[in-house]
Amino acid sequence: MALLTKVDLEKIDKDLENNIKKIEELTKMNIISFFESIYNTKYKKEKIGIIPITSGNGIIDTFSESILYTLQIFNMDAFITNQTDVSGYYEAIKKNADIILMADDLTYLAFNLNNKKISHNQQATGRIYSEILIHSKIKKDHENEKEVLIIGVGNVGKHAIQIFLKNDYTIYIFDKNENEVKKIINQNIKIKKYNPKLEKKFIKIFEATPERDTIPEIALTSDTIVSTPGIPRAISKNLENKYNIKLIMEPLGLGTMSMIYSILK
Ligand code: 2YH
Numbered sequence: 001m002a003l004l005t006k007v008d009l010e011k012i013d014k015d016l017e018n019n020i021k022k023i024e025e026l027t028k029m030n031i032i033s034f035f036e037s038i039y040n041t042k043y044k045k046e047k048i049g050i051i052p053i054t055s056g057n058g059i060i061d062t063f064s065e066s067i068l069y070t071l072q073i074f075n076m077d078a079f080i081t082n083q084t085d086v087s088g089y090y091e092a093i094k095k096n097a098d099i100i101l102m103a104d105d106l107t108y109l110a111f112n113l114n115n116k117k118i119s120h121n122q123q124a125t126g127r128i129y130s131e132i133l134i135h136s137k138i139k140k141d142h143e144n145e146k147e148v149l150i151i152g153v154g155n156v157g158k159h160a161i162q163i164f165l166k167n168d169y170t171i172y173i174f175d176k177n178e179n180e181v182k183k184i185i186n187q188n189i190k191i192k193k194y195n196p197k198l199e200k201k202f203i204k205i206f207e208a209t210p211e212r213d214t215i216p217e218i219a220l221t222s223d224t225i226v227s228t229p230g231i232p233r234a235i236s237k238n239l240e241n242k243y244n245i246k247l248i249m250e251p252l253g254l255g256t257m258s259m260i261y262s263i264l265k
Contacts, residue, residue, distance in 0.1 A: 002210040002231050003105055006061040008251045012069060019250040020073075026136040026225065026246060032074065035257055038131050041264035046112070048078040048099045048260070049092030054085055056105035063252075067101060070253035076260070099263065101256070110259040117263035121255050126159025126208070128258035129227040132248050133204040134167050136225050142203050146170065149194055149202040149219055152209030153180055156229065160206050165190060172200070175209075207234035220245065229255055 020031045027034055036042055048071055052064045064080045071078035079095065081088035092100050093113070101110050108121035130148075138145050146169050150157050153175045164171050165188060172194040175181050185191050194200075201221045207214055207228035215226060215235040225246040228234040233249070240247055248254075 003057060004060055004063060004231065004251060008231050009060075009062045009066045012062075012066045012251070012253060015250045016070060016073060016253045019248055019254060022246065022248055023132055023254075026132065026248075028137055029135070034131075034135070035128075035261040038128070038258075039261040039264070041261050043074070043076060043260070043264055045077055046098035046114075046264065047096055048076055048101060049088075049095060049097030050078060050080045051088035051092055051100060051102040052080065052084045053088075053102050053104050059084070063103070066252055067256055070256050071260070073253075074257060099260065101259070108255075108259075110256075110263055112263040115263070115265060119259040119262045121259055122155040123159045124258035124262055125229045125255035126156040127163055127262070128254050129156075129208070129229050129248065130160040130163040130206055133206060133225060133227045134163070134169075136204070136246075138203060138223070140223065142223065144201070145203055147172065147202065148204045148206055149174070151175070151194075151205065151207040151214050151234070152211075152230065153177075153184055154208065156208035157206070158184075160208065161191065164206075172202075176211075209234070215239065 024031055050064045050067050052059050068078055068080055081091040083091045098114050099112050110119045148164050148169050149172045150160055151174045153173050161171055171191045173181055173184060174194040181193055185193050196216050196218050199218055202219045203223055205226045207230045209230055212232045213236050217239055220243045222243050226235055227248040231251055
């Protein structure tokens with residue numbers, strides 16, 4: 001799994017602002033209503049404690065600060081603990097946190113101490129980036145509006161598959177792990193192996209891989225929406241501009257908001 005770096009988070013303010021604007025344009029919904037409607041929850045001034053974690057590769061410079069920035073953009077009451085790890089947890093509870101957020105190298109979680117709901121970043125990320133595609137209002141009457149190409153069927157992509165299945169999509173999957181692809185296509189008739197030779201175009205593409213430039217040109221049209229939490233960049237700048245792609249791509253904030261809304265009341 002890719003570990004975020006300071007460089008990925010460098011432009012979190014601009015990234016977040018641009019992506020929120022694009023999501024609002026695509027879904028015709030205000031961003032907060034969008035999160036509320038997906039999870040059927042509301043933020044009611046819960047206090048959120050962010051705990052820096054030193055284990056494994058240690059503290060990522062600006063990780064906790066980027067989370068705090070995101071929560072503040074959404075007018076949430078949040079703080080970063082002065083202490084790290086177990087002492088940070090203790091501090092968060094003592095400061096009356098309702099929700100805690102913390103991440104090591106494998107897991108980024110949100111836990112609501114009041115209702116015991118817990119969220120894993122991979123699941124919440126898979127969910128939000130697929131919901132964006134599902135709720136995007138497509139201008140023209142496309143026959144393949146209920147088809148999606150999913151590139152990368154790791155932990156995030158697998159969650160996306162479940163969301164698209166629930167919404168009755170036909171799902172084309174691609175992953176360099178052929179065995180995994182075989183296993184998944186056998187699970188449901190609505191999941192098919194993507195074959196680039198068929199020259200099939202997609203209006204909706206979901207990407208979650210740790211690789212660069214994974215989106216094939218052959219799948220693109222001038223109406224394609226690409227939704228990707230993937231780091232590094234799933235589509236080259238060149239292809240993005242050539243097809244005027246509507247691109248939702250942001251390293252941390254949208255996944256974090258998805259985690260929070262999933263554990264609220
Ligand atoms: O970036 C990560 C992992 N890839 C898990 C995220 C799941 N999508 N972890 C961040 C580690 C943060 C560090 N321990 C800190 O600064 O607290």
